[in-house]
Amino acid sequence: MSTVEKNTSKNFDFEFDSNKSLYADGIVRPSLNYWQDAFRRLKKNKVAIGAGIILIFIIFMTIFGPSISGHSFTQMNRQMVNKPPSAEHWFGTDRMGRDLFTRAWVGGRVSIIIGVVGAIVNVVLGLIYGGVSGFFGGRVDTIMMRCIEILGSIPKMILIILISLILKPGIPSLIVALTIAGWIGTARMVRGQVLQLKEMDFVTASRALGASPFSIIKEHLVPNVMSTIIVLTTIQVPSLMFAEAFLSFIGLGVSSPNTSWGAMCAEGQQVILFYPYQLIFPTILISLTMLCFNLLGDGLRDALDPKLRR
Amino acid sequence: MAKYFLKRLIYAFFTVFIVITITFFLMHAIPGDPLGELVGRLPQSVQESYYAKYGLDKPVYQQYFIYIQNLFLRGDFGESIVYPGRSVNSIIARGAPISARIGIQGLAIGISLGITLGIIAAYKRGKWMDYFVMFVALFSISIPSFVFAAVLQYFLTVRYQIFPVTGWGTFAHTVLPAMAFGLRNIGVKARFMRSTWLDVMGQDYVLAAEATGMSKFDVTFKVILRNALTPLVTIIIPELAFIFVGTFVLETIFSIPGLGTYFIAAVSARDYPMIIGQTIFISTLYVTSMLVLDFVYVLIDPRVRLIKK
Numbered sequence: 174m175s176t177v178e179k180n181t182s183k184n185f186d187f188e189f190d191s192n193k194s195l196y197a198d199g200i201v202r203p204s205l206n207y208w209q210d211a212f213r214r215l216k217k218n219k220v221a222i223g224a225g226i227i228l229i230f231i232i233f234m235t236i237f238g239p240s241i242s243g244h245s246f247t248q249m250n251r252q253m254v255n256k257p258p259s260a261e262h263w264f265g266t267d268r269m270g271r272d273l274f275t276r277a278w279v280g281g282r283v284s285i286i287i288g289v290v291g292a293i294v295n296v297v298l299g300l301i302y303g304g305v306s307g308f309f310g311g312r313v314d315t316i317m318m319r320c321i322e323i324l325g326s327i328p329k330m331i332l333i334i335l336i337s338l339i340l341k342p343g344i345p346s347l348i349v350a351l352t353i354a355g356w357i358g359t360a361r362m363v364r365g366q367v368l369q370l371k372e373m374d375f376v377t378a379s380r381a382l383g384a385s386p387f388s389i390i391k392e393h394l395v396p397n398v399m400s401t402i403i404v405l406t407t408i409q410v411p412s413l414m415f416a417e418a419f420l421s422f423i424g425l426g427v428s429s430p431n432t433s434w435g436a437m438c439a440e441g442q443q444v445i446l447f448y449p450y451q452l453i454f455p456t457i458l459i460s461l462t463m464l465c466f467n468l469l470g471d472g473l474r475d476a477l478d479p480k481l482r483r
Numbered sequence: 484m485a486k487y488f489l490k491r492l493i494y495a496f497f498t499v500f501i502v503i504t505i506t507f508f509l510m511h512a513i514p515g516d517p518l519g520e521l522v523g524r525l526p527q528s529v530q531e532s533y534y535a536k537y538g539l540d541k542p543v544y545q546q547y548f549i550y551i552q553n554l555f556l557r558g559d560f561g562e563s564i565v566y567p568g569r570s571v572n573s574i575i576a577r578g579a580p581i582s583a584r585i586g587i588q589g590l591a592i593g594i595s596l597g598i599t600l601g602i603i604a605a606y607k608r609g610k611w612m613d614y615f616v617m618f619v620a621l622f623s624i625s626i627p628s629f630v631f632a633a634v635l636q637y638f639l640t641v642r643y644q645i646f647p648v649t650g651w652g653t654f655a656h657t658v659l660p661a662m663a664f665g666l667r668n669i670g671v672k673a674r675f676m677r678s679t680w681l682d683v684m685g686q687d688y689v690l691a692a693e694a695t696g697m698s699k700f701d702v703t704f705k706v707i708l709r710n711a712l713t714p715l716v717t718i719i720i721p722e723l724a725f726i727f728v729g730t731f732v733l734e735t736i737f738s739i740p741g742l743g744t745y746f747i748a749a750v751s752a753r754d755y756p757m758i759i760g761q762t763i764f765i766s767t768l769y770v771t772s773m774l775v776l777d778f779v780y781v782l783i784d785p786r787v788r789l790i791k792k
Contacts, residue, residue, distance in 0.1 A: 419731075422735070445637055464625035
């Protein structure tokens, strides 16, 4: 625009009163691509941004929190068993005299890693499976969907329990167990979208021009399902964290001395009658984190797909 | 039409059969021996007779055929290892009604409150009431049910002794677990109902109904409500099977002798027959409920009838 301005001012001997009025028809704002536009909409959503900031703070604390308390999360102290919050132990101590502040953030690390890594694995698996099924269609689609239907008719929690019984205890096998049952929903959703997209005119045009299936997937399908993928990943994090907490609660989750928010809730619940503070902190942390991921997911959905907004 | 349902029925049966097979072999792939601790110190001959009693002395594939035979010919899930002398069938028959009661009471709370809140939010769309309801809904989805159960337990049994802490027997025992189970449902149903309601409100047939001069009351209850409840059926029916899973942790917290308590006990003791039996029971319920859903859907929504023919 600046070059246009210069040229026009050269052609006249006088100056315009206001440059703006001359360019009223011009494009004043820089053109934004889809992602910039989505980001602009997201920035306007104060709730989602607030949730994002809280999440960043929580993640920051899970990284640095354990080192600022001055206690190790495995260090036991016979003299300080089941002590309420104090200047020395900010969240109190548990039945083995371990500092709960440190343990809360170490546990948060485990919960968040399981939630985020699990969600990413889920979405990648679902994307590949659903994408292939939807794109190739026909008999491939029928068979692949039949498999999903069978896997889906074993209740998710039972499948997770069965698989975590087979694998050795530990965080990687927890993630495997949680994702084996979790990708089904994503796969169904991606398939639905791909089925819709591949009937679109731009895909037909691209095919008519001789594009290979691979390049159609890369150029048209992936960018178009990207927004769904991002939203799904965010929204899956809390449900994975919940599933992990569920497993820890029935004693199949992370094993001692390592911990997670779910395991801490389970321990706190057992002593709820005498030491309620042991339950309060992990409860608040896990609920707050899940709420923030949900709020952020909602905000992202509104920002990425304005059509869905009501 | 009949052909379509017959096809669905065969598929459902096939699905259940595969689920049984998968569960059976998954269970037998678990390291460790369910009888290990029980018979460890007994003499060799007694050990062998124990293994023979549960059929564990035979190769896995033979056990599988015996299991299938017992299941299909006599509906027999076998005998529990943790509770010797009790059949899995009798344990399911005992635990299932208890879990179902909590689940159904919880669902009733969730559905009634959820629908009401969702409709209010839809009518007050964009106003503070809408934001408030949607925030409450999101909040209820974000709190794990066992966390809410623990909070309820603390305030309503420890601080103020309104309800009994744990146990089973009277109606008062069912209130807290049902509330904890229902909470999440309130959020899910309210969000679902709000978007469906807005969807239906924007349809042309609602406009047409208004144009005929129907009162607002009639439009709301005769036109919108009927159409908005149809999609709700699709999400409620599959949930009926999952109430047995949703109550697992709650049963542990409130020491309720339901299916979940038995399942968790079975899991920690590697009680094969119990775990397989319960998994099959719940999966069969789920597959059946999906089948029922298909029938119901055709009954209530004439548009589906045209497509599925």
